[in-house]
Amino acid sequence: MWLLLVILVTCLFYYSRHRLSYFSSRGVRTLPPVPFLGNLTAVTLGRENFVEAIAAGYNAFKDQRYFGLYQYLVPTLIPRDPELIRQIMVRDFNSFIDRGVHIDADCDPLFGRNLIMLTGSKWRSMRASLSPAFSGARCRSMVPLMTESACAVLNYLQEKITGEQVIDVNTITMSYVNDVIASCAFGFASDSLKDPGNCIFRLGKKAVIQDTTQVMKFFGYENMKTIMKFLGVKLIPTQDAEQFSQLFKSALKARRENLVKPRPDFIQVLVDAANGKLKADGESDGNNNESAKTAEKFSDDDLVAQAVLFYIAGYDTTANLIYYFLYEMAINPAIQEKLHEELDTLPSEDEIPDMYEAIQDLEYLEMCVNEVLRLWPLVGSADRRSVATYDFGPTHPGSKDRLVAPAGIHVWLPIYSIHRDEKFWPTPDACIPERFSKERKAEIVPYTYMPFGNGPRHCIGKECSFIL
Ligand code: HEM
16 A cells, blocks of 8 residues: 555655656756646745736846746746747737637536636637627717716725824725726626625626636646536636526616617627617628627527626726726835826816727826836736747757747746846836837837737727727
8 A cells, every 4th residue: 555655655766757857858947846846835825916926037137039938737837038039929810819718618607708817819800709899989988988987986095084093095996996886887887885785786796807726726627627627616606696687687688678778888888889880979880790690609608608708807807907006106205296187178077078099198197107017017918829830949049949849838937026127127117108209119028018918919998998
């Protein structure tokens, strides 16, 4: 018995050693891995997040075009050279169409169907069909819904300020963003500051990936898919998934049967499209035809999955963007004052015919948002997985070593690290909105600024923003 155990442990040890020699045996630099844990020991123990793990390698191999890290036993390549980043994200996108993590719909019916998880042609088809829902015209029509939620925040602040009470900014940003997404994606009007127990907020907080357990589930699916499948681990627990589905489907039904007044939200996009109704807001027939195809081609379950994804992908990122924005303004009073001056030039709300248009003209605000997203990119790394053999070129200029990897190699694009690289951003830790001024924008090295990722798989929500 003991002998068997010793043999088993020895075999596992040699297996781990073999897997963890992938990069060194090919001349690719990597930080020393720990058996079985690779380069994620501190991440697994909750001592650092994986963006810090990437930064450790990024800063250690300054002369390399790329380096390797091990997610447990899975070799993961990290490009440092902006040109190589361009090749992976844009030029050779067809070789990197998929993301690293893939969860099948039969493992997790709600999460496995969403755009982030879809691969190959299924992703292409869903992406093409959903894109019109994020057009400028569509987002402009959603501004009144956002304004409604913003008014609730204003009322709350006025009450608190008069009473000189301590204000928790995090509660405000989370509630506001929840209300905006609930309204724009699910068609629900909620005031989470007054009623924090509302169902979308309650369910959303549980589904949003923010604790170590959720992150570990992702790593689990990326590294040990068969075991995770066998154990039936779900990103969104079954009960919550069912509640989300019921909420969305009942809203969809009510709208389809004209039981409630139409609102300019995601649900209405689908309902109008299914009815073949052309919008009077200037959207092209092409857009509506695409959306019509969405409604026809995909089941209600597919659509529920996208609505839930918009919540998950949009909630944490947008709430944290506002949070970091307020933080940077608080510690940089001169910037705050300059921004305030620009905001003061805006006419009062009822004098502005088109709030969306008016915001587009606020140049300094845009510069500040861009700079906050550089400092705090929220999604610190984007992932890809190759679907064809790929030659990554020399490990550093003039090197004879080069990695030619078969399909299936994982890639992490180091968004945070490159945003803080002093080679591209002098005094990288300082908040300097002028880096994004009209005059200086052209100096930015391509592919060193990508808070929304890049290439055909970039953030779908970016289309709605007025950011670089
Ligand atoms: C400040 C806010 C946001 C930031 C910084 C952000 C950032 C990102 C990044 C870096 C990616 C990966 C892109 C890549 O791999 O190249 C991504 C993907 C995605 N984001 Fe966002 N995001 C934000 C808001 C939103 C919102 C509001 C939504 C939807 C309502 C959204 C929906 C998505 C989706 C669906 C994807 C996956 C796209 C695909 O795989 O085709 N995001 N986001």
